[in-house]
Each structure stands twice: as C-alpha cells, then as structure tokens.
Amino acid sequence: MYTDHVIAPDEHARWFAAAVIDPTRRYWIIEADGQGVGLANLYDIDTADRRATWAYYIADPSQRGRGVGAMAEFQVIEQAFGALGLARLACEVLETNPAVIKLHKRFGFVETTRLVGRATKDGQPVDAIGLELTADAWAEAEPAMTERLRGMGFPL
Incomplete structure (x- = not known):
C-alpha cells in the first residue's frame, strides 16, 4: 500500500464498483485457516502484449511469515502464465x-527499476x-518453488 491514509467507506465503495467491471483486473481473496486474510490481484492486464502487473497484501499480521504470501504468489503466477497465457508479469x-x-x-523475478x-x-x-518475471524464467523456477511450498505443508 502506497499511502497511510484511512480509507473511508465511500472510497472503498467507489473502488469496488470500478474493480468489478474492469476487464483488465482480476482479484482473489487470500485465505488461511478458512479465513480471509488478504487480497491478491492482477491489473493492467494486456492480452495483446501478454503482460500484466500484480500485487498482494496480507492484512492479518498473524499470517505474515507463514508462507501464505508465497502460496498466493505461486497461485497468481500460475494464473498469469497458465490460464491467461501471459509472457511477462511485473510488480x-x-x-x-x-x-x-x-x-x-x-x-524468478529480477529487478528492473527503482521508482x-x-x-x-x-x-x-x-x-x-520494480521487478519482472517472464514465463520462461517461471518455467525454470517453478519446480523448486513447488517443492518448497510442499515442504511447508501446502497442497500442490
């Protein structure tokens, strides 16, 4: 999150209304232990150039450092390069x-810029x-990340 301001209910409502109709965005609720603990999303999805940007946020501090973010990252990358057929993913x-x-x-992400x-x-x-991951780099990194997450107890 790039600011510290408290988000008012009307600001949330405007964001949600725009988000649900925007074809260049996808959102997922991150769950752990049966509870919603964060949000992951793809945005600026460009199917012609086969690229998108992604982000996630773990809102529940008790879930940080437990691999929940890593599992969310794995799932978003799989969606980006699998279901959506993208070639590049930035964050x-x-x-x-x-x-x-x-x-x-x-x-497999590499640094590309400093903003x-x-x-x-x-x-x-x-x-x-700024970081970027290509589909080819993911193909190389995916087996090791799959094993790492399995070792942490995540079902893949």
Whole structure:
C-alpha cells in the first residue's frame, strides 16, 4: 500500500464498483485457516502484449511469515502464465520491504527499476523496486518453488 491514509467507506465503495467491471483486473481473496486474510490481484492486464502487473497484501499480521504470501504468489503466477497465457508479469515492492523483494526473487523475478518517491509513508517519500518475471524464467523456477511450498505443508 502506497499511502497511510484511512480509507473511508465511500472510497472503498467507489473502488469496488470500478474493480468489478474492469476487464483488465482480476482479484482473489487470500485465505488461511478458512479465513480471509488478504487480497491478491492482477491489473493492467494486456492480452495483446501478454503482460500484466500484480500485487498482494496480507492484512492479518498473524499470517505474515507463514508462507501464505508465497502460496498466493505461486497461485497468481500460475494464473498469469497458465490460464491467461501471459509472457511477462511485473510488480512493485517498497524498498522498506526487503523480505518480499527476496521472496519475489526466489520465484524468478529480477529487478528492473527503482521508482523514486513512489510512496509516502509517515509523511516521507519511499522508493519502490520494480521487478519482472517472464514465463520462461517461471518455467525454470517453478519446480523448486513447488517443492518448497510442499515442504511447508501446502497442497500442490
């Protein structure tokens, strides 16, 4: 999330109304232990250029660090390169979140850019790191990530 402001109900309603009709977006609720704990999404889906951008957010702090984000990442990547037939998948991560940057790199993402002042946290600008994954890089990384997630107890 790129800002700290409290999102009002009317702002949520406007976002949701636009999101459900936008063909360039897909959303999934992330569940753990039978509860919704976050959201994953693809956006700016461009089927002609076969690319999209993705993001996820684990809202429940008790679920962070348990592999829930890694499993969500696996599932979104599979949708992007499988069902949607994309060739490239991009994402941005705040530089203050090195654990997620490291996670993306395990999945085969490579750094492509630094977005200076992309976000504002506590009134201060924060850079974001742009990363990208190709379908070919995913084909190489997927077997190891499948085994890693299975080793964490996720059914794949």
